[in-house]
Amino acid sequence: MHNARVLPHYLVSRYNGWRATTFAENRAWYSRLADEGQRPRAMVISCCDSRVHVTSIFGADTGEFFIHRNIANLVPPYTPDGNQHGTSATVEYAVLALKVAHLIVMGHTKCGGVAGCHAMCSGKAPDLEEDSSFIGRWMDILRPGYERISDLPEPDQVPALEREAVMISLENLMTFPFVREAVETGHLTLHGLIHDIGDGTLLQFDGPAGRFVPV
Structure with missing residues (x-):
């Protein structure tokens, strides 16, 4: 090479x-x-964005977090179709082999991937609609989230879609049989976070309340 x-x-x-x-x-x-x-206590799925530094945010030591990063911190639905699935393989290893106790999906503000998904779904980025666009086909995972926020005022749509990226990923995680079993037996807890890269704050999703609340 x-x-x-x-x-x-x-x-x-x-x-x-x-x-x-x-x-x-x-x-x-x-x-x-x-x-x-390694015996990490938690897995973190976060965005590739260089401004999101998970270990620094939580002061984590080497060996503490099992981290997977991709564009817009997305998890696809469970689709054992014989194709290559990097994110799904990482989730499988974390849950079945490492037996992590916590699985955290951490989104963030000013996410370029989410903004691209919004532009694509609203007809402003035709290049992402091309079959040859790896980014576009990856962001298809978030299309259901766009449908949920498309009626909001325009300035509110992208921030709302950033939260949907976390929610869609949490929902898709529960389509994996081994994740659902671990959650239902109490061996695994799912968490959803939004990190504001400008002011350093974290929001966490409160399931019973059905909304994001400050950490």
Whole structure:
């Protein structure tokens, strides 16, 4: 693969700094993780957005979170059709192999993927309607959410769709038989969050109340 190149200097410098400090000071912990394997308490499904830094938000240590990132923190419905499903495979591994106790879907404000879905569904992004658009076909997962918010005033639609991205994902998680069984037997708890990247606040979905509330 002749197109691959060595890392840029700034990344090499940061790596050397990490290994000389954080790694060196916690060498026994890293050795234990390597020897005994991972036992994360929670899985987090979050957006690929570089402004969303899950481990920093929760002050998580290495080995604490099993993290999967994709565009707009979406989970597709359970579809064992023989195709490749990266998100579904990650959920399966977290629930059945790692037996995480918590599965968190964390959306965020100013999400480009959600904005793209809104533009596509409202007819303003015909390029995303093309069969060749990987982003468009991924954002099809969120189309049912758009139908729920399309009657809102225009300025309120994208923020509402950001919340729908979390809700659709939680609903789709419950279509996975092994997730539903773990939830119903009390071995797994689902959580939905919205992170405001501007002011740092978190909203969490309160199931009994049926709404998002401050953390």
